[in-house]
Amino acid sequence: MAGLNPKLACYWSYSSDTCGIYATVTDTSADGDRSLESMGIDAIASAPATSASPLAARLSAAAPVLLILSIAARLAWTYLLPTGANFVDLHVYLGGAAALDHPGTLYDYVYADQTPDFPLPFTYPPFAAVLFYPLHLLPFGLVALAWQLGIVAALYGVVRMSQRLLPDGDASPGGRRVAMLWTAVGIWIEPLRSTFDYGQVNVLLVLAVLYAVHTTRWWLSGLLVGLAAGVKLTPAVSGLYFVGARRWGAVAFSAVVFLLTIGVSALVVGDQARHYFTELLGDASRVGPIGTSFNQSWRGGISRILGHDAGYGPVVLAGIVVTAALALLAWRAVGGGGVQSGARAGDRLAAIVIVQLFGLLLSPISWTHHWVWLIPLMIWLLHGPLRARLGARVLGWGWLALTVVGVPWLLSFAQPSIWVISRPWYLAWAGLIYIVATLATLAWIGATGFRRSR
Numbered sequence: 223m224a225g226l227n228p229k230l231a232c233y234w235s236y237s238s239d240t241c242g243i244y245a246t247v248t249d250t251s252a253d254g255d256r257s258l259e260s261m262g263i264d265a266i267a268s269a270p271a272t273s274a275s276p277l278a279a280r281l282s283a284a285a286p287v288l289l290i291l292s293i294a295a296r297l298a299w300t301y302l303l304p305t306g307a308n309f310v311d312l313h314v315y316l317g318g319a320a321a322l323d324h325p326g327t328l329y330d331y332v333y334a335d336q337t338p339d340f341p342l343p344f345t346y347p348p349f350a351a352v353l354f355y356p357l358h359l360l361p362f363g364l365v366a367l368a369w370q371l372g373i374v375a376a377l378y379g380v381v382r383m384s385q386r387l388l389p390d391g392d393a394s395p396g397g398r399r400v401a402m403l404w405t406a407v408g409i410w411i412e413p414l415r416s417t418f419d420y421g422q423v424n425v426l427l428v429l430a431v432l433y434a435v436h437t438t439r440w441w442l443s444g445l446l447v448g449l450a451a452g453v454k455l456t457p458a459v460s461g462l463y464f465v466g467a468r469r470w471g472a473v474a475f476s477a478v479v480f481l482l483t484i485g486v487s488a489l490v491v492g493d494q495a496r497h498y499f500t501e502l503l504g505d506a507s508r509v510g511p512i513g514t515s516f517n518q519s520w521r522g523g524i525s526r527i528l529g530h531d532a533g534y535g536p537v538v539l540a541g542i543v544v545t546a547a548l549a550l551l552a553w554r555a556v557g558g559g560g561v562q563s564g565a566r567a568g569d570r571l572a573a574i575v576i577v578q579l580f581g582l583l584l585s586p587i588s589w590t591h592h593w594v595w596l597i598p599l600m601i602w603l604l605h606g607p608l609r610a611r612l613g614a615r616v617l618g619w620g621w622l623a624l625t626v627v628g629v630p631w632l633l634s635f636a637q638p639s640i641w642v643i644s645r646p647w648y649l650a651w652a653g654l655i656y657i658v659a660t661l662a663t664l665a666w667i668g669a670t671g672f673r674r675s676r
Contacts, residue, residue, distance in 0.1 A: 293374055309421035311422050315421075340640065353452075383429065459585075515649075569606070593656065
């Protein structure tokens with residue numbers, strides 16, 4: 223509580239109907255009484271600082287320049303270094319789209335020009351090929367440049383939307399400049415580095431889900447989640463958030479939109495849609511090597527320890543159960559997804575991030591570029607209602623350090639091949655880094671809420 227008005231008195235109340243912890247703070251200074259209700263699980267920590275540090279002021283003033291320099295450096299990395307970026311996933315998107323010109327070949331397509339040890343098949347729902355079809359008509363170099371600039375714009379959108387989803391909204395001064403700084407730094411963390419390198423689509427999908435959480439229009443939320451799941455199945459886990467938040471209109475409409483993407487795909491690609499959803503769906507080996515250090519899911523982590531693909535065996539299932547329990551406790555601690563309206567709405571940013579962290583560990587394969595959700599997580603930890611707590615600072619800065627260094631990327635140099643699962647025990651256990659950090663984060667959020675409820 224350092225730096226706050228010493229006359230600030232607070233009393234806490236636990237609301238069992240929302241499964242969250244809320245606070246009422248009353249300022250009894252000479253200026254009169256002022257009440258702030260339900261500012262999340264730590265109302266005091268969410269109070270803005272009275273003055274910014276000189277370093278923060280200088281960074282804020284330099285934010286636009288730093289962002290431009292960061293973008294320029296990323297483009298220089300891409301185009302001036304021999305191994306700057308290979309855009310292999312973007313090649314797959316467009317190559318799969320081009321396969322629509324040859325009926326019945328979508329899921330026979332592979333891209334191997336730059337990946338001879340792993341010819342990359344089109345592993346996405348058929349709707350993705352339909353959506354990307356117009357892009358394959360353009361020069362690839364033009365699409366790649368526009369794609370990178372689009373990733374930067376979407377990353378800035380992810381940061382701004384995360385700020386707006388904080389319990390006190392974007393109330394901090396200089397929010398746009400803070401977003402510029404986060405974007406400048408975010409470009410260089412491991413999930414974004416691999417996103418740029420491969421030409422991935424995940425940042426756009428994260429932005430769509432965050433806006434779906436932000437908007438109160440059920441049809442728009444459902445439309446965004448349904449379309450995102452139609453492009454790539456991983457955003458479908460977002461439905462758990464809307465179920466937990468009891469936004470039934472969004473839940474139902476997202477399912478309708480997803481089914482419509484299947485219907486549209488069936489009209490365009492015919493039997494290939496049936497082939498994908500009845501035969502290829504669930505075949506993780508087709509997506510990529512389970513045991514590589516880049517796969518930061520429970521299945522990947524346990525497989526590296528056991529030395530073979532663990533599948534969804536007892537150990538992996540036990541890890542998923544533990545994660546689900548911690549995620550549920552964390553969800554309750556932050557008040558869920560805002561079932562109530564007004565002052566007693568839950569922490570929506572924390573809630574959707576908790577769901578996504580669970581989904582990342584649940585999935586058979588969670589490549590490092592799937593972990594773009596760490597950007598909203600770090601924003602919540604370092605700018606959210608618990609930002610004054612030591613645990614939030616340790617976790618927030620710890621995640622930033624892990625992702626800037628890129629521990630899974632470093633571990634990849636010690637594996638003889640992406641296909642070899644077995645490795646020395648110390649490398650196998652080190653490969654649990656994102657998994658362990660996620661469990662620690664969920665446990666801390668849940669424990670913080672439990673302490674406040676006592």
